[in-house]
Amino acid sequence: MGRTLAEKVWDDHVVRRAEGEPDLLYIDLHLLHEVTSPQAFDGLRKSGRRVRRTDLTLATEDHNTPTLDIDKPIADPVSRTQLETLRKNCGEFGVRLHPLGDTEQGVVHVVGPQLGLTQPGTTVVCGDSHTSTHGAFGALAFGIGTSQVEHVLATQTLPMAPFRTMAVTVNGELPEGVTAKDLILAIIARIGTGGGQGYVIEYRGEAIERLSMEARMTICNMSIEAGARAGMIAPDETTFAYLEGRDHAPEGADWDAAVAYWRTLRTDEDAAFDHEVVIDAAELAPFVTWGTNPGQGAPLTASVPDPRSFADPGDRVAAEKALEYMGLAPGQRLREIAVDTVFVGSCTNGRIEDLRSAAEVLRGRRIAEGVRMLVVPGSVRVALQAVDEGLDRVFTEAGAEWRHAGCSMCLGMNPDQLSPGERCASTSNRNFEGRQGKGGRTHLVSPQVAAATALTGHLASPADLADVPTPAEV
Amino acid sequence: MEAFTTHTGRAVPLRRSNVDTDQIIPAHWLKKVTRDGFEDGLFESWRRDPEFVLNQEAHRGATVLVAGPDFGTGSSREHAVWALQNYGFKAVISPRFADIFRGNSLKNGLLTVVLPAATVEALWELAEREPGSEVTVDLVARRVTAPGIEADFDLDENARWRLLEGLDDISLTLREEAAIADFESRRPVYKPRTQAV
Numbered sequence: 163m164g165r166t167l168a169e170k171v172w173d174d175h176v177v178r179r180a181e182g183e184p185d186l187l188y189i190d191l192h193l194l195h196e197v198t199s200p201q202a203f204d205g206l207r208k209s210g211r212r213v214r215r216t217d218l219t220l221a222t223e224d225h226n227t228p229t230l231d232i233d234k235p236i237a238d239p240v241s242r243t244q245l246e247t248l249r250k251n252c253g254e255f256g257v258r259l260h261p262l263g264d265t266e267q268g269v270v271h272v273v274g275p276q277l278g279l280t281q282p283g284t285t286v287v288c289g290d291s292h293t294s295t296h297g298a299f300g301a302l303a304f305g306i307g308t309s310q311v312e313h314v315l316a317t318q319t320l321p322m323a324p325f326r327t328m329a330v331t332v333n334g335e336l337p338e339g340v341t342a343k344d345l346i347l348a349i350i351a352r353i354g355t356g357g358g359q360g361y362v363i364e365y366r367g368e369a370i371e372r373l374s375m376e377a378r379m380t381i382c383n384m385s386i387e388a389g390a391r392a393g394m395i396a397p398d399e400t401t402f403a404y405l406e407g408r409d410h411a412p413e414g415a416d417w418d419a420a421v422a423y424w425r426t427l428r429t430d431e432d433a434a435f436d437h438e439v440v441i442d443a444a445e446l447a448p449f450v451t452w453g454t455n456p457g458q459g460a461p462l463t464a465s466v467p468d469p470r471s472f473a474d475p476g477d478r479v480a481a482e483k484a485l486e487y488m489g490l491a492p493g494q495r496l497r498e499i500a501v502d503t504v505f506v507g508s509c510t511n512g513r514i515e516d517l518r519s520a521a522e523v524l525r526g527r528r529i530a531e532g533v534r535m536l537v538v539p540g541s542v543r544v545a546l547q548a549v550d551e552g553l554d555r556v557f558t559e560a561g562a563e564w565r566h567a568g569c570s571m572c573l574g575m576n577p578d579q580l581s582p583g584e585r586c587a588s589t590s591n592r593n594f595e596g597r598q599g600k601g602g603r604t605h606l607v608s609p610q611v612a613a614a615t616a617l618t619g620h621l622a623s624p625a626d627l628a629d630v631p632t633p634a635e636v
Numbered sequence: 637m638e639a640f641t642t643h644t645g646r647a648v649p650l651r652r653s654n655v656d657t658d659q660i661i662p663a664h665w666l667k668k669v670t671r672d673g674f675e676d677g678l679f680e681s682w683r684r685d686p687e688f689v690l691n692q693e694a695h696r697g698a699t700v701l702v703a704g705p706d707f708g709t710g711s712s713r714e715h716a717v718w719a720l721q722n723y724g725f726k727a728v729i730s731p732r733f734a735d736i737f738r739g740n741s742l743k744n745g746l747l748t749v750v751l752p753a754a755t756v757e758a759l760w761e762l763a764e765r766e767p768g769s770e771v772t773v774d775l776v777a778r779r780v781t782a783p784g785i786e787a788d789f790d791l792d793e794n795a796r797w798r799l800l801e802g803l804d805d806i807s808l809t810l811r812e813e814a815a816i817a818d819f820e821s822r823r824p825v826y827k828p829r830t831q832a833v
Contacts (some may be wrong), residue, residue, distance in 0.1 A: 217831050220830040279830060281827075420826040
């Protein structure tokens, strides 16, 4: 019988297989950041171990880094200590690091792909759940804990328990104005936050094949929000075109050999998935979350659901608690929810195409009175590209704040946080209680919906903007 | 890692599903560079509510957390496991755990036990009715017992063995040095490298 994409990549990395034991998998690329690595380096130090493959390891600073005044010392002494610890560890163990201020600095999942380090058929790990992002290239990419970070540093391998396979097939074409973010939010609402548990999801079908690499990264990024161990998309011409010429992409004969291998990384026609989900792209619309987990979402045209409408008692209680936390009432129209803050950025939607699409909506308009909008590029390279294209001016002229690269308000480890009760339309990935700041309320949205929301002051899509004049029309 | 064989203690009923790791330990705690001192951050936001189950006198000193499905979703932060252990928990029971959290817990000797929703409900009712009653989580027999409740649970044999023996994964893997070196000698040259060494 044939094999799925995930099974092929897995099989190609088995260092040791024994009955009744997890496979020992080789890791091609290990990405590090300051938050989940210090205790791992400490472990190495205590046991007198070294980093086995510094040439397969890369570190960036992203979670704690400020997005303002980056030339000044970091105000929060604890954040500063954590960044200094990463610098010391990378120096001591010989790990390549892109610190704050470096032109390659940025969110770890933006940096790996843009350097061309994330390649089809590779295994990628990072002490960060959104490592699933790299699956967009047909890589098998897992988020891991700190004990596993130490394990990979010491051995370049990981014992991994077997997985199940799930196909999410998206047929047809996404309607105008519907983005990868809307699609993945709809998928998570369909399968639930635990529906992917134990699975590696392969996204396939015409609508997926039509997506750009950056849009594919948005999809795979949020696989973890469905509980999946990883998300993958088979590499194709779009993938190869994205990679060719990047800093760490193979060249010459190596490129040809690599592409020949990459072309084999497709699920065989006679392969079977353990579970299949089919979605009709034509039925999708801009999608937003109303609750406190990423599965609690609905089309923007819908209303806040009545908890009593949930058949499962657990879902009902979860919805009740979510509405209480979010300060929403059943039946309230999602379009009428007013926001205080709009955040564009993160490893989900902080790449250049995301900034372009938000800027396109904002161009020549002003954001609503009283709304604060933060635009945080995913990396310094993305920022430089945006400046080159004049996008930073589009944002600032619309009244938004143009910030330095980092994770920023996605999780508020730096000063970019919501205040208690403050409501935010966010292009990030998690609407958990307090995620963006204690008491903050998060609605997950696409960059286009974020921009339209900033203009109107309530949840909106670009299609709702007919009555928001541009200066030329005033 | 500390070995886990069997544990007996009182249970805390946490009647919530989708307990994500941001609730277990909020992000601002992750700036610490140690594995200890996270106990005050555990469920920090919920613990501000005096009625929250962990704040109830009857549940003080309990060591077995019983939660709803999809416990530990979200971030991969191992700090969530450390926070539960630092606070004093030895085992967590839920109908379903997020994968990364479960992996992290087993690597630290925090036993995560999957039991059916009906058994979890029975444990909740018991802990609410008689907070002083003890629950035994026996990894040798793979069984949870409490007054009027007896439930077997699954855990793959390899993970169980590592826990029972308190084995360090890295030492075990380093015994495979020859296999790792052999694999490395066969890796294609086009595979990416972050730096020349």
